[in-house]
Amino acid sequence: MSFPNTRLRRLRTNPAIRAMVEENSLSPADFIAPLFIVEGNGVKEEIESMPDYFRYSLDRLQPELDELEEVGIRSVLLFVKVPDEKKDNKGTEALNDSGLMQESIRFIKESHPDFFIMTDIALDPYSSYGHDGIVEDGEILNDETVEVLAEMSVSHAKAGADMVAPSDMMDGRIGEIRKALDEAGFSNTGIMAYSAKYASSFYGPFRDALDSAPGFGDKKTYQMNPANLQEALREVEQDIEEGADIVMVKPGMPYLDVVKAVSDKFNIPVSVYNVSGEYAMIKAAAKQGWLNEEETMMESLLAFKRAGADLIATYFAKEAAKIINR
Ligand code: PBG
Numbered sequence: 268m269s270f271p272n273t274r275l276r277r278l279r280t281n282p283a284i285r286a287m288v289e290e291n292s293l294s295p296a297d298f299i300a301p302l303f304i305v306e307g308n309g310v311k312e313e314i315e316s317m318p319d320y321f322r323y324s325l326d327r328l329q330p331e332l333d334e335l336e337e338v339g340i341r342s343v344l345l346f347v348k349v350p351d352e353k354k355d356n357k358g359t360e361a362l363n364d365s366g367l368m369q370e371s372i373r374f375i376k377e378s379h380p381d382f383f384i385m386t387d388i389a390l391d392p393y394s395s396y397g398h399d400g401i402v403e404d405g406e407i408l409n410d411e412t413v414e415v416l417a418e419m420s421v422s423h424a425k426a427g428a429d430m431v432a433p434s435d436m437m438d439g440r441i442g443e444i445r446k447a448l449d450e451a452g453f454s455n456t457g458i459m460a461y462s463a464k465y466a467s468s469f470y471g472p473f474r475d476a477l478d479s480a481p482g483f484g485d486k487k488t489y490q491m492n493p494a495n496l497q498e499a500l501r502e503v504e505q506d507i508e509e510g511a512d513i514v515m516v517k518p519g520m521p522y523l524d525v526v527k528a529v530s531d532k533f534n535i536p537v538s539v540y541n542v543s544g545e546y547a548m549i550k551a552a553a554k555q556g557w558l559n560e561e562e563t564m565m566e567s568l569l570a571f572k573r574a575g576a577d578l579i580a581t582y583f584a585k586e587a588a589k590i591i592n593r
C-alpha cells in the first residue's frame with residue numbers, strides 16, 4: 268500500500284526507532300588495523316600524507332598495541348619499511364628469518380598472544396625497483412616471483428603469523444603459497460588473498476609511508492584495470508579454488524560495486540581495504556574544515572558493510588572503534 272498509508276518517515280521519527288530498523292552496523296571486530304614498522308629505536312614518526320598515522324620502531328609499538336586491544340581490535344596487518352641498502356631485485360631480505368617483519372611477528376605474538384597477525388606478502392618494500400615482483404628486461408616475472416612469495420610466506424608462518432596476505436597480484440600465487448605452507452607443516456596458517464586489487468592512484472600515501480613507489484613504469488601489468496568487474500569475479504573464483512580463506516577487494520570506496528558483486532556471488536568472508544588515499548582525502552578535507560571527519564569516516568566505513576564486506580582493513584580502525592564503544 269502506498270502513500271498516505273505508507274509513510275516511510277515513520278521509521279525515522281526518533282533515534283530509538285531508527286536504531287531498531289537499522290540494517291547494518293559496525294563493530295570493532297570488523298576492523299583490521301594496518302601497522303607500519305621501521306628499523307631502529309625510539310621511532311614514532313607521522314606519515315606526512317597520512318595525518319595522525321605513524322611508523323613505529325618495535326620498541327615504540329607496545330602502547331599502540333595496548334590501545335588497539337583496549338578498544339577491541341585484535342587483528343593487525345603488518346607492513347615493514349626496508350632501508351635502501353637491504354633492497355635488491357629478488358627481495359632477498361624478505362626471506363631473512365631474522366628480518367624486521369619476522370622480528371615484528373615474534374614481538375607481537377609474545378606481547379599480545381591474543382592478537383591475530385596478518386602479514387603483507389609482496390616484494391615491493393624489498394625491491395630495488397619498487398615492484399611487487401622480480402624484474403627482468405623491464406618485465407615483472409610471474410612464476411619466479413611466486414616461488415619467492417611462497418618462501419616468504421613460510422618464513423612469516425615460522426615466525427608466528429596467523430595469516431599471510433598476498434598483495435602482489437601474481438597469477439597462481441595462492442595455490443603455491445598454500446602448498447608451501449602445508450608442506451612446511453603450517454596447514455593452519457591462513458591466506459587472505461588480495462584477489463581484486465586494482466592498479467589505483469589511491470595508493471599514493473602508502474607508497475610514501477614505505478618509500479615503495481615503483482622506480483619505473485606502473486603496476487598495470489599485474490594489478491587490475493579499474494574498468495573491469497567481471498575480471499574481478501574470475502580473480503576471486505581462482506583464489507578460492509587455490510585455497511584462499513578470505514578474499515579482498517582493494518581499494519574500497521570507489522569499488523563498492525565490486526565488493527557487492529563478490530559478496531553476492533561467493534560464500535567466503537570478504538574483506539575490503541579502505542586504502543591510504545581514501546584515508547588521506549577525509550583527513551585533508553577535515554583539516555580544512557570542509558568535512559566533518561568523524562561523520563564522514565563512520566559513514567564510509569558503514570557503506571562497506573552495506574556493500575557486503577565482512578572485514579575492513581582501515582587506517583581509521585582505532586578512531587572508529589573508540590566511537591563505536593562510546
Ligand atoms: C603493496 C601494497 C600496496 C598497498 C598494500 N600493499 C601498494 C601498492 O600495491 O602499490 C596499498 C595500501 C594503501 O594504499 O593503503 N603490495
